[in-house]
Amino acid sequence: MDKKEVFQHISRLAQEGLVTKEELIEVYLEATEKGAQKSLTRQSRLSTILYFIGGTIVFLGIIILIGQNWHTLNDLTKILVTLGSALAAFYVGVLFSRYEKLDTVAQSFYFISGLVAPIGLNVTFDIAGWTVTGAGTQSFIAAILFTMYLTSYIFLRKIVFMIFSISFGTWLFFSFSTYLIDGNPALDTWRVAGYRCLIAALTYIFLGYYWRERESKVLSDWLYGFGVMGFLGAALALGGWSPQQNIFWELIFPGLVFGIIFLSVYLKNKSFLVFGALYLMAYIIKITSEYFSQSLGWPLALVLAGFMLMGIGYFAFYLNQKYIKS
């Protein structure tokens, strides 16, 4: 419909008394305001990205500056430039948070603080004589950071604190479990690592579900993405490789994948569908090379695997079009 036809149509409706001048003006104003809002949202998103890129560059600059001058600094100065910088950045963020217009700038300072604080604590404990490479010390540092950022989130309600809380919580989980295991030879190293990844990823999925209708949908999507990737990756790895395969995980894996794909429809989330399809393809390639390459021969096994991959790809596309996009 071109402009001339639109005006003719409006003119006909006006003559028949179906639209009024005020109604037409209201619709026009609403449309232009939405467009302006969209443009403003795009602008604010861009400036947010730039703030955080800037924060990352500041962090890199601090690290490089400290690294280049490390041997010339005394112990107190080392603590001040690392832990001191982290605390200073945090405090600056709190000051900027008081002004609504500077809220995004405040969050970028919190971001710098979150990146530098682990280094600051490691340096401090190292100077204090603790064995920072030990799992016990790492657990303690992770626990301090997790508590600090979770408390900050509870009081200040900034999403950057939740991101760091999740990161430090994950670090705490892995380091504390390492501290408990303590190189125990009765536990299979790779199997335990696989189970830990599985549990951490499952936690991410549940947290993503919790946040999907709350604070930030973006956080929820990221948690879903990392969660599904980690969960299926760990489950596939736990299946092992013939002849040391784990039959339980090899048999249960297809069920897990189809469960994830089903959840993509229920949660209307693409990352479940994409990773589910990708891991199903990886599983087919793994099983084909493990069990069928010798009996059927590689060429035929590859042909069969290829057809199955095509089928999975079409199935994923069909689900996306019918249930998720709609």
Added chain:
Amino acid sequence: MRKQFKENIPLIIGLSIPALMIVFVALSIYLPTFFVQPKINFLYSSGGDYYSASRYTVRDHHLAENEIRYPENYATARWPEVRLFVHDVVKNTSREITPSEAQTLYLDSQTESPDGFSVVSGSGDGGLISIFFFAGIDSYYQKYIKRGNFSRKLNLTPDVGRDNYYNNQIRFIGWIIEGAYGQKGSFPTY
């Protein structure tokens, strides 16, 4: 209240899962120690270098001292002297003994004791994230006594660390079946 609880179920489950796994790992490590106890002490040597690894061996169930041939101009004084220790597996303590005392012991040089235990190195597991901070990697240099799911860190003398790997210091010699430091536990007085 109930509605709030229902809304927070995913969060509660999400946080409970890793906590439960930590509890499960702790139980799987510490629970077997209540039901399984090693009983047979063992003899080991500490100190020396790569060449003195074969200084003490077991021959006809008794300790035998072998001659060590060093290359020319080799600085033997660089490394600590080889010493013999008996480890009490019940108390998890070691006591130094002389070679003549050790020769009175009846030894089993099999890696596995008659009650199924073996002395092994740690797995050096650093975990996923801890790997980036090298946490836990030193456990590779620790010694453990292990049987099935049971495993316990050994307090050997001297404290094992990276030197154990490079200098090959702690060397298991044999299980003490009979003799002054035999099966039933505490060190007798000499």
